[in-house]
Amino acid sequence: MQTPGSPAVRVRGLRKRYGNSRAGFKDAVAGLDLDVARGEIVAVLGPNGAGKTTTVEILEGFRDRDDGEVVVLGEDPRQAGRAWRARIGVVMQESGDMSELTVAEKVRSTAAYYPDARDPAEVIAAVGLTEKARSRMRGLSGGQQRRLDVALGIVGRPELLFLDEPTTGFDPQARRSFWDLVTGLRSDGTTILLTTHYLDEAAQLADRVIVVRDGEVVAEGPPDTLGGPGARTPVVAWDDGGVRRTEQTDRPTAVVARLIAAAGPDGEVPGLSVSRPTLEDVYLSLIGEASTNDDGKEAA
Template sequence: MTDELAVRVRGLHKRYGDKHAVDGLDLEVARGEIVAVLGPNGAGKTTTVEILEGYRHRDAGEVTVLGQDPQTAGRDWRARIGIVLQSSSDLDEATVTELVHHWATFYPRPRDPEQVIDAVGLREKAKTRAGALSGGQRRRLDVALGIVGSPELLFLDEPTTGFDPEARRAFWELIAGLRDDGTAILLTTHYLDEAEQLADRAVVVSDGRVVATGAPADLGDRNARQAMVRWVEDGEHREVRTDTPTAVVAELAGRFTEIPGLQVLRPTLEDIYLSLVDAKESVR
C-alpha cells in the first residue's frame, strides 16, 4: 500500500511559539490522484505543504513523500517533484522560451520544453520576457516550470489566480491530462468549483487538523443532506427542505399542470465546506 502512495502523513505537528499551526494532521495522496486541500487562511495548509516540499522542518509526526522523508531527502528526490508557488517575480528579463528550456536542464528526464510551452498556452508569448507577461500568463509560465521536469508529484498552490474563465478551463484540462499520465497532484485552492472539477478527493483543514475528507460529491455526507425544493404559488415564492424531494415534486405536480418556478437544489460544495469550517470554529 505504501508503494501506491505518493504522500503519507501521520500525526504531523508544527508550532510557531504558542501557535499550533499543524496539530496532528493526517494526509494521503495516491499516485495518479488529485487531492485538493481546502481551508480558511491560517488553517495550516501552507505550513503542511512546505513540510511536504522539504522547505520546512516539522516538530513531530511521520512524513513520507515519494518514499522518502522530505526533511532528509536529497537532490535526486527533489528532481522527482514539481512545485508551482502562489506567486513569483524573479527572472523577469528572460523570455518564456529561455526560462522553460533552462529549467529543463535541471532534470534528468524533462519533457520537451516546446511541447510544455504549447501545453500551457504560451506559444504566442514564447519570445516575450517574463516581466512583460500578464498575471494570468505569468501563472501559466509558473506551471510550465513546475511540470517541465516530468514530476511524479506536483504541488500546486492557488495555480489559477489571475486566470480568466477560458484560461482556467484550459488549465483544468492540462492538469487532468497530467493525472491521467500518472502524476500525483496536491492542490491548494480557494476556488471550490476548481476543487470540484479537478479533485478525486478533497481534504478540508481547519485549525491545523483534517475535519473532513472524501470525493467532492460526497464530502460531509453531501448527497445525504436535505434538498431544497422551491416553487411559486399564489404569486409567492415557497420552499421546503426535505429528504424526499421526488415525493414533494410529485405532490406539487398533482396541483399544477406546470409547477411555476420549480427548483430542486442539493447543497453545493461551498455549503458543505462552510458548514464544516463553521462547525470546527464553533467548538474551539
C-alpha cells in the same frame, strides 16, 4: 525507498507551531493526517489560515515540522537530497520572479536541471505561452506569469506535482485549458496535490477532496460525496408571510405537494424552490460559514 503500492504521500500527526513562550504558541497544523495515492489528484480546501500552505511547504521540504511523520515518495522531505527533489514539481502561490530572461530561456534553463525533462517548446505550448516565448518575464501579465509558473513546475516530468492556487489570475478560457492539462498529467501517471479556493476547480479535477480547518482534517472524500450522504439531501424552500422557510428532505415532491395543497385555490407557493446542496454549500457548512444568495441573505 518507496515500496510498491505505498502512497505517494503519507502524513501522520503533523504539527507545526508558531510563536514563542512569551507571546504564546499557536498550532498552524494540529495533528493532521493525510494520504495521497500514486496517480491520484487530491484537492486540499480550507479558509485562509487553516494550515494548507504550511502543510504543503512541509511536504515540499521548504519548511520544517515540529512533530509527526511525513513520507513523500518514500523519503522524509527534511532529509531528502537532490535526486528526490528532481522527482517533484512545485508551483508556488507567488513566484515573484521578474527575470530579464525570456519565457523560452527560463523554461530551457529550468529543464536542464532534470534528468528526464519534457521538451521546453511542448511545455510552453501546453500552458498557452507560445506567442510569448520570446517575451521577457518582467513584461508578462499576472495570468501569463502564472502560466509560466506552471510550465516550470511540470517541465521536469515530476512524479508528484504540488499546485498551490495554480489558476489565480487566469481568465475562464485559460482555466479550462489548464484543467485539460492537469487531466492529461494524471493520465500520464503524475500524482497531484492541489490547493485551491475555486470549488468548481476542485469538483472538476479532484478524485478526492480534503477539507482543513484550524490545522486539522475535518472531512474528506470524492467531491460528490463529501460530507456524507445526508449532506446532499435536497432542500425545499418557500416564503411564508415574509419569512423564508426551508425543509431538508429525501422526499421533496411530497413536501411540494403538501405546500401546494395548503396554498389555497390557486395552488401558488411564493418563492418555491427545490435544490440539492452543491460542493460549495457542503464546504461552507464544514468550515462553519453560511452560504449566501445574490440578495446577501442566508441560503438554504
